[in-house]
Amino acid sequence: MQRLLPNPGPTTVERQLDAYRPWEEPHEDRPFVAMNFVATVDGRATMDGVSGPIGSDADTAMLAGLRTRFDAVMIGAGTMRAERYGRPIASQERREHRERIGLPHDPLMVIVSGRLDLPWDASLFTAGAGRVLIFTASEAEPPETATSLRVVRHEGRVDLAAALRHLREERGVRAVLSEGGPHLHSQLWAAGLVDDLFLTTAPKLTGADAPRILEGKALPEPSELELAWLLEQEGELFARYSHRSPDG
Template structure:
């Protein structure tokens, strides 16, 4: 199958759906715990996260299947407005994935969560025109919410108080257990710096890109503390490698 992933240590084939089911993204969390945060990223062999501004050119059918199954398995998708615009967000799930969520008693679509201090949103992308899509925006702006086809809820915070720990705490209070971060590199860096990332699923694409495309973490300065990772699992599909890392914390 096009979306089959083969485990490197024993060659066992799994579908993207099987792999995501094994992650348990919506398992019960301890009382008061923030949601589990899983990031899904792709990079070329020389570390570039996009080609001509988009990551799709690096992908493989199994990579695309994995992303959509991850979306199916979480309560919320956390994504920066720049990534929404660059990747032209729309139609995030297939019909069978929506049906599977509904059969499990979940909303057909996970909530899409984004951060914009000035409430500047890429309303031209398809996601904002899709009726019934739930979009949650955290901002420090007093500007009016955009009038779009999707259901947009704006959470307004005082200037200087918008931070990811507070955002995740609010999501937890709303019943969110699992969050999928889809980038971009600035947002992912902030999750790493603040110790909020629980899993990194990194696809390594068999391409050499060079140029000035971003890496999966943005920022000229090194991290305050090196982000040590532990390798949990490795799969392959064709020449693409799928790596599951977990942060190593003291």
């Protein structure tokens, strides 16, 4: 892997992420929030309904590496239904490494759901490892799960700013990696709740009507991004953008 910006030269996912310590930068009223997406050159976020076929093994390594740097991983219900998550960090060695750098053994897995219509047979719920917290607007009761599960209810819709405040103040979460999907992503930007965007651009075109990385209502105003780094491997680009705040 090559780092194109800044300081061009050879790098690896591990080396690149080693100095990335988002848990040291929580806001007073919410955790530091980063988003991670993979897209085709025409900006599509799915192929055949899922994201896996878009990226290469290097993209999977970036995703796995990023998960080791956050207290919590957050997704929307649509992503949970499509991708059927399991335990976010599969490797025992990586979980132990997290503890050595001051992070919890397993990241808290956070799901945002309106209807609580989730794939309860996915191994995230059945494996009995890690912890899951669901923010929902539904009054339905979830089934018994082998994995420890907490539910926080909001009225009407999940208020994402309040949910992030809850994570910071009630759960001690300092940094959240959100892995989408496009509808959750767009609301987080609209509410000014994102600090970093990790975007892999795979050298592929797919066309058709697959979603883009932001879906739903247009943002109230364009979000300004600053390119913090750009990496390349076999034509695939790995960008990290930081949110440029209006006051610079």
